[in-house]
Amino acid sequence: MVGNQLMRSLQRTLAVSLLVLCGILAGYLGYHITHRPSLIALDSALAAQPPAAASGPASGAAFPAGAPAPAAAQPAGPAAKSAPADASGAPTKAPAVPETLPDVRMPDLSGTERSLHDYLGHPLVINFWATWCEPCRREMPLLQQLWTQYRSTGLDVVGIAVDSRAAVQQYLRTTHVGYPLLVGEDEGSAAVARFGIEPVLPFSVFADAQGRIVAVKIGELHRDDANFIIAAVEQVTRGRESLPQARAAIAAELRQLAIQRAKQAAQPGGGA
Numbered sequence: 287m288v289g290n291q292l293m294r295s296l297q298r299t300l301a302v303s304l305l306v307l308c309g310i311l312a313g314y315l316g317y318h319i320t321h322r323p324s325l326i327a328l329d330s331a332l333a334a335q336p337p338a339a340a341s342g343p344a345s346g347a348a349f350p351a352g353a354p355a356p357a358a359a360q361p362a363g364p365a366a367k368s369a370p371a372d373a374s375g376a377p378t379k380a381p382a383v384p385e386t387l388p389d390v391r392m393p394d395l396s397g398t399e400r401s402l403h404d405y406l407g408h409p410l411v412i413n414f415w416a417t418w419c420e421p422c423r424r425e426m427p428l429l430q431q432l433w434t435q436y437r438s439t440g441l442d443v444v445g446i447a448v449d450s451r452a453a454v455q456q457y458l459r460t461t462h463v464g465y466p467l468l469v470g471e472d473e474g475s476a477a478v479a480r481f482g483i484e485p486v487l488p489f490s491v492f493a494d495a496q497g498r499i500v501a502v503k504i505g506e507l508h509r510d511d512a513n514f515i516i517a518a519v520e521q522v523t524r525g526r527e528s529l530p531q532a533r534a535a536i537a538a539e540l541r542q543l544a545i546q547r548a549k550q551a552a553q554p555g556g557g558a
Contacts, residue, residue, distance in 0.1 A: 387412075387497040388480040392446065392468035395455070400468055403497070408440035409519045412491040413507070414478060416449040417457040421506040422488040426463065432512055433465040440495070441516065442466075448474030448487065492516070494523045501536045508547075514539045 387410070390402045402412065413429055415422035426445075433443040443465040447454045454469050468474075478485050483502065490503045492515050500519050503511060518536050521527035527535075 383482040383499060383502055384480070385499060387491075387493050387499065388477075390446075390477045390480055392470045392473045392477065394466065394468055395451070395458075400466070402444065405442050405444055405466075406495070406497045408442055408495050409516070409523055410491075410493045410497075411441065411443045411512075411516070412446060412493070413443065413488060414446050414448060414474070414483075414490070415488045416447060416474075417453045418449070419487045423461075425488060425507045426461065428507060428509060428512065430462065430464060432516070436516060439520070444468065446474055446477055448478065492519050494519050496523075498522070498529060500529065500532055503540070508543070510543050511540055514543075 387402050387406070391399055394400050402410075411429070411432065413425075415426070417423070429443055429445070432441070437443075445463065445465060445467045447467060447469045448471060449469065450471055451469050454467065475485070481491060481502070483489055483504075486504070488506060490507050491499060492501045492503070493499050500522055501515050503515065515536055518527065518532040522529060522532045
């Protein structure tokens with residue numbers, strides 16, 4: 287009896303340690319991009335692996351502009367393709383997250399072409415998603431709440447659906463989304479590449495009023511993550527904090543939040 291209790295205690299301790307380690311690694315790991323591979327749902331891929339293996343970019347990861355993007359976990363959705371190679375057979379260098387918003391152009395739901403530069407002049411949250419992506423669907427009510435809560439302060443939310451127009455229109459019949467949506471499979475994949483991001487969903491890009499990218503949040507967005515990042519973007523927009531200061535603060539805070547969620551998930555009844 288004592289031996290069984292000791293074994294269970296050791297197993298719980300090991301599980302907590304592994305999850306905490308994953309949360310810490312989420313704030314540090316660098317990554318490279320592949321060339322227009324199939325998109326995968328990141329959080330689902332991580333959930334399908336044991337904790338020790340899920341040391342790729344967890345949902346607490348945030349990456350500054352100019353840095354390479356994180357490597358994806360093993361895909362749980364459509365299979366990812368291998369990285370491209372140059373004429374000599376050597377892998378090509380991964381692009382970095384740009385310092386400012388690229389001039390991404392995509393049609394909206396009415397078919398009218400829009401540019402992300404149309405939304406400059408106030409802080410932005412740009413969310414990449416797809417109807418088949420479960421964590422994308424889970425975070426959409428939060429994005430709607432953020433748009434409702436913060437738009438009076440000038441913040442805007444723009445969704446980019448890497449999906450077919452028919453699938454998005456079908457999804458919106460049962461799900462209310464008030465913020466602007468841009469839609470396109472090929473255009474969406476190209477937009478992902480323009481942001482220098484490993485092709486996984488969901489991810490959210492936070493930019494200030496000048497279009498400078500402050501943070502890229504890989505994985506499902508949580509309320510505490512969003513509130514902290516938006517507050518940091520506001521400080522940058524008002525000139526009260528420099529970009530390097532804001533980026534460092536965001537990385538540190540999201541790392542701690544990821545650790546806290548990992549600890550809670552490891553507790554009995556804490557959930558996945």
